[in-house]
Amino acid sequence: MGPVSVACRTIKADLHVHTCLSPCAELDMSPLGIVREALRKGLDLIGICDHNSAENVLALKKAGKAEGLMVLGGMEVTSSEEAHILVFFDRDEDLLRFQEVIYAHLAGSNDEKAFGQQVIADEEDGVTGFCDRLLIGATSLPLGEIVETARAMEGESLVIGAHVDREAFSIIGQLGFIPLHLSLDAVEVSPNISAGNAMDRFPDCGKYPLVTGSDAHVPADIGKRFTCFTMEDESVAEIKKALAGKDGRKAVC
Amino acid sequence: MKLKDLVQKFGLEVKAGPEYLDREVTGGYASDLLSDVLAHGEEGSVWITLHIHENIVAVASHKGLSGIILVQGRQPEQSALAKSKEEKIPILVSQLPAFELVGRLYGAGIRGM
Numbered sequence: 001m002g003p004v005s006v007a008c009r010t011i012k013a014d015l016h017v018h019t020c021l022s023p024c025a026e027l028d029m030s031p032l033g034i035v036r037e038a039l040r041k042g043l044d045l046i047g048i049c050d051h052n053s054a055e056n057v058l059a060l061k062k063a064g065k066a067e068g069l070m071v072l073g074g075m076e077v078t079s080s081e082e083a084h085i086l087v088f089f090d091r092d093e094d095l096l097r098f099q100e101v102i103y104a105h106l107a108g109s110n111d112e113k114a115f116g117q118q119v120i121a122d123e124e125d126g127v128t129g130f131c132d133r134l135l136i137g138a139t140s141l142p143l144g145e146i147v148e149t150a151r152a153m154e155g156e157s158l159v160i161g162a163h164v165d166r167e168a169f170s171i172i173g174q175l176g177f178i179p180l181h182l183s184l185d186a187v188e189v190s191p192n193i194s195a196g197n198a199m200d201r202f203p204d205c206g207k208y209p210l211v212t213g214s215d216a217h218v219p220a221d222i223g224k225r226f227t228c229f230t231m232e233d234e235s236v237a238e239i240k241k242a243l244a245g246k247d248g249r250k251a252v253c
Numbered sequence: 254m255k256l257k258d259l260v261q262k263f264g265l266e267v268k269a270g271p272e273y274l275d276r277e278v279t280g281g282y283a284s285d286l287l288s289d290v291l292a293h294g295e296e297g298s299v300w301i302t303l304h305i306h307e308n309i310v311a312v313a314s315h316k317g318l319s320g321i322i323l324v325q326g327r328q329p330e331q332s333a334l335a336k337s338k339e340e341k342i343p344i345l346v347s348q349l350p351a352f353e354l355v356g357r358l359y360g361a362g363i364r365g366m
Contacts (some may be wrong), residue, residue, distance in 0.1 A: 142306065142330070167288060173310040176287030234260050 002085065007153040007232045007249060014038065014226045015047030015072065016086060016162065016188060016213030021054040022145035023116035023136050025198055025217040031056065031063035035217050039069055041223030045215070049076040049086050051135045053108055053173060054099045055120050060093065062196035070234040076162060079143040083171040084189065086152045090236045094153035096129045103148050105141045108134030147183055156236040159183065163200050163215060164205065170177035186211050186243045186251075189224045195253050209243035212253040227253040254362060256320050258300070258341055262361060263347060263354070265322060269309050269334050270343030276319040281363045283355050287312050294318055299363070300350055307332040314340040324351040 017034060018025040038046045042107070048060045048071060057073035064071035073095045074088035089095040109132050110118055118131040118207060141149070150157040164187045167173040171182075186209040189198040197206045210224040231238040231249045242249035257274035260267060267274070272351060279297030284290050302309060305327050313321050320343040322330060329337075329344050334365075337344050339342055341355035347354045 081267045081304065152337045163354055167286065175304075175306055175309065176291045177306055179306070 008230050011070075011196040011229045011231065011234060012042060012226050013045035013047070013234075014043050014181075014214050014223050015045075015049075015088070015160070015211060016076070016215045017046045017047060017048055018050055018076075018215070018217050018220055019034055020119040020121060021050040021056045021061065021131060021135070022116070022217065023110060023118050024030055025050075025116075026219070027117070027119065028219055029102065029217065030121050031059045031123050032067070032125045034222065035058065035063045035067045035069050035071075037219040037222045039067060043069070043119055043223050043226060045070040045072060046089055046222070047072040047074050047086070049088075052078060052102055052137070052139060053074050053131055053135050054095050054116075054165070055121050055131055057095060059121055059123045061092075070200060072234065072236070074158070077103065077141075078138040078169070079146055079147050079223065080138060080140050080239055081143060081174050082138050082169060083143055083174045084159040084169045085143065085171070087144060087146070088158040088236055089150075089155060089196060090114075091153075092156040094155050094157070098150060098153060102139055104135065104143075105139040106135075106137060107140070108137050110134050113242055116119060122194065123166070140187075141145075143182060151183065154241065158185050159235045160185060160211060161187040161208070161245045164191045165190055165202060172202055172204060178207070179213045184208055185240055188213055189220075209245075209251060211243070223229070226253055246247070254297070256345070259322075259358070259361075260345060263349075265345040265347055265355060268323075268329055268344040268346055269337035270320065270341065273320070273341055273343045275344070278363060281355065281365050282318075283351060283365070290316065297356075301355055301358075303351065305310055305329045305333060307336045309333060309338050310336040310342050310344075313342045315365050318342070320345060322347055322354065324349060324354055325353050
């Protein structure tokens with residue numbers, strides 16, 4: 001690792017936050033609600049990743065801008081193997097195109113009574129609609145294809161295996177170990193386990209850069225776990241450099 | 254009972270490993286969490302799953318399972334087929350759903366413990 005660039009600063013980031021669009025998240029995970037809670041917790045950056053949808057990302061970005069919080073737009077995709085991966089993009093156009101592909105491979109419609117409401121909100125917390133797709137379901141896309149789709153977008157993408165220490169809906173839980181040719185930038189461990197314990201228990205955790213995030217579905221959980229990135233700005237390209245430990249950037253969790 | 258007996262008795266489609274069907278099946282295990290199979294699968298067992306990812310082959314090979322039966326007519330991914338050749342793991346396909354297939358295997362004398 002080279003010397004830390006003078007322009008680098010340390011950014012406290014919780015990259016795994018759901019909004020009221022996720023059926024399993026609380027209604028008060030609204031754009032302003034999330035942003036204000038994140039600021040109260042001392043976070044500089046949050047990643048928004050609802051299940052199989054990015055329909056609240058733009059509202060979160062606007063709310064973040066208004067209140068002074070950086071917001072990275074992404075999605076928590078459920079693969080055909082029922083493993084979750086987090087996918088982020090610098091460019092909103094890439095995220096929306098990616099969402100089109102995900103939607104084209106996501107069958108079914110939501111049952112609010114069984115799974116919860118899927119609220120689409122604006123940056124002032126006004127309800128603008130409800131998503132009627134079955135966001136809790138799995139896409140018909142295998143992990144490898146999801147990653148390829150992300151990498152095929154015009155701008156940079158950041159792909160992270162979600163909560164790999166969990167048995168349910170994680171790559172290691174579902175598939176036993178991380179497939180050799182899967183191009184991941186990092187793996188995330190859940191708030192249930194420390195990074196050190198994760199590396200002891202899951203050898204795969206030692207093979208990829210590690211991040212932690214809260215996977216918050218309620219405001220109180222936002223920032224419960226976070227990763228500190230030392231880098232020049234909050235772009236996906238800088239985060240990837242930090243994860244790889246390049247050019248004096250680093251990621252610590 | 255050998256794998257080839259199961260193929261014949263239950264009309265399984267042989268997707269990979271026809272040369273290894275003489276293997277003795279000493280038990281059965283049904284699970285769709287590969288981490289669970291890694292933890293609890295027993296050598297010689299046949300594994301019933303709906304997963305078609307190539308990792309099933311590595312898990313079966315690591316645990317010394319006799320073979321894999323995919324349920325509901327699910328077709329293994331190409332990479333799984335390629336891997337099964339390397340690892341010498343037969344992949345068989347049943348048109349039945351898992352519950353039904355496991356019941357019939359049990360009826361044929363295969364045990365899970």
